Amino acid sequence: MKTKECNKKIKKMFPEHQELIQKLRHDDPHFAKIFEHHEELDKEITQLELNPVNLINDDIELLKRKKLKMKDEIYKILTQTTQSSPLS
Numbered sequence: 001m002k003t004k005e006c007n008k009k010i011k012k013m014f015p016e017h018q019e020l021i022q023k024l025r026h027d028d029p030h031f032a033k034i035f036e037h038h039e040e041l042d043k044e045i046t047q048l049e050l051n052p053v054n055l056i057n058d059d060i061e062l063l064k065r066k067k068l069k070m071k072d073e074i075y076k077i078l079t080q081t082t083q084s085s086p087l088s
Contacts, residue, residue, distance in 0.1 A: 013071070017078045024081065031077055038070040 014021065024031040045063050 014075065014078060017082070020078055020081060021074075024077065028077075031074070034070055034073055034077075038067060038074060041067040041070065 021035070025035055026032075041063055045060060045067065048057065048060050048063070
């Protein structure tokens with residue numbers, strides 16, 4: 001994903017954790033992988049939703065649930081990291 005697009009998504013997703021997200025994406029391979037997978041799911045869902053044939057598609061709902069689980073995991077890591085070592 002392009003950096004500019006990704007930055008917009010970060011600002012919308014967890015605006016209070018922008019700096020920490022950038023740091024973890026750079027320093028933590030597990031977090032970076034989860035974050036990237038979340039973005040890939042987002043793109044896939046968007047593409048499927050653009051096609052009217054797919055509007056009644058259970059696969060889209062399944063992908064949305066997976067994406068939400070990834071977002072929950074991202075948030076969990078962010079909050080745990082913030083609690084263990086707050087950014088100054």
